[in-house]
Amino acid sequence: GAGVSQTPSNKVTEKGKYVELRCDPISGHTALYWYRQSLGQGPEFLIYFQGTGAADDSGLPNDRFFAVRPEGSVSTLKIQRTERGDSAVYLCASSPTGYSSGNTIYFGEGSWLTVV
Amino acid sequence: EDQVTQSPEALRLQEGESSSLNCSYTVSGLRGLFWYRQDPGKGPEFLFTLYSAGEEKEKERLKATLTKKESFLHITAPKPEDSATYLCAVREVRAGGTSYGKLTFGQGTILTVHP
Numbered sequence: 001g002a003g004v005s006q007t008p009s010n011k012v013t014e015k016g017k018y019v020e021l022r023c024d025p026i027s028g029h030t031a032l033y034w035y036r037q038s039l040g041q042g043p044e045f046l047i048y049f050q051g052t053g054a055a056d057d058s059g060l061p062n063d064r065f066f067a068v069r070p071e072g073s074v075s076t077l078k079i080q081r082t083e084r085g086d087s088a089v090y091l092c093a094s095s096p097t098g099y100s101s102g103n104t105i106y107f108g109e110g111s112w113l114t115v116v
Numbered sequence: 117e118d119q120v121t122q123s124p125e126a127l128r129l130q131e132g133e134s135s136s137l138n139c140s141y142t143v144s145g146l147r148g149l150f151w152y153r154q155d156p157g158k159g160p161e162f163l164f165t166l167y168s169a170g171e172e173k174e175k176e177r178l179k180a181t182l183t184k185k186e187s188f189l190h191i192t193a194p195k196p197e198d199s200a201t202y203l204c205a206v207r208e209v210r211a212g213g214t215s216y217g218k219l220t221f222g223q224g225t226i227l228t229v230h231p
Contacts (some may be wrong), residue, residue: 004159031217042120042203042221043160055217091159105150105219107159 002026004108006092012114013082021077021111025094032075033105034067035091043091043107049075050097082115089113119143120206122222129194129229137189137202137225145209149187150219151180152203160203163189194229201226 005024013019025032030051035043045059049069060066064082069075079086089110095103119142129135141149148167152160164173166182173180177198179190189202205219 033218035221040223042122042205042223043219045218045220048217050217059218093159104162104165106162107152109157109159 004092004094004106006090006108006111008111009109010112010114012116015082015084015115017082019079019082019113021079021090021092021113023075023077023092023108025073025075025092026106028096029094029106030072030097031095031103031105032069033093033095034075034077035093035107037089037091037110046077079113082113084115087113087115120204120220120222122202122204122225124225125223126226127228129191129227131195131229131231132193134190134192134194136191137227139187139189139204139222140185141187141204141206142185143206143208143220146206147209148207149182150205150207151187151189152205154201154203154224163202191227194227196229196231199227199229 007022032049034046036046037043047060047067048056052069052072064080066078089112091107091110093105093107095105121140123138148165150165151163153163154160164180169184171182177192181188201224203221203224205221207219
């Protein structure tokens with residue numbers, strides 16, 4: 001597609017449930033990023049993939065959060081045992097590569113997660 | 117650890133009233149300072165990347181400038197459609213000279229332009 005695509009756009013789940021959020025990056029982009037944005041705040045880094053491997057997962061808040069990118073394209077962010085504090089917009093982004101400082105990072109519209 | 121601070125938190129302007137937004141940063145080595153625009157309910161939209169002190173970039177009514185400690189986003193004769201949250205972010209150089217993939221964002225400046 002022309003841009004970064006994220007599904008679902010909105011998700012309401014009950015506390016304790018498992019959630020998966022999907023990201024389809026711009027075609028040909030090898031770098032993929034997940035960010036989380038709370039109301040009134042800037043995006044907060046979670047994890048960065050270069051190809052299939054997680055090059056930097058230092059932003060994942062705890063072991064309830066996990067992300068995969070098995071074929072180097074689509075990525076899934078997985079959240080186990082959701083808590084109310086997980087409610088936020090989860091943004092996915094991609095860039096042509098991750099290694100060059102010149103690469104622009106393009107964002108999707110986000111998945112709005114509400115844990116009730 | 118990277119720190120990015122934006123000011124003011126919110127700015128209200130009349131149409132045509134020029135102003136500037138500030139982004140102060142603290143990094144061990146800068147590999148790019150990025151400006152994004154974010155509309156409500158949308159993802160951030162890329163505006164500019166600046167790499168070295170003294171660099172300037174322009175797009176329509178926006179001009180971004182960079183010093184060693186801060187960046188400014190100047191808005192000339194703004195229109196109501198410029199109303200949005202403006203985010204800045206930095207990419208840091210890591211040991212060995214490569215850059216981290218991630219960007220570290222400030223909290224944003226909410227700009228409202230009244231007709």
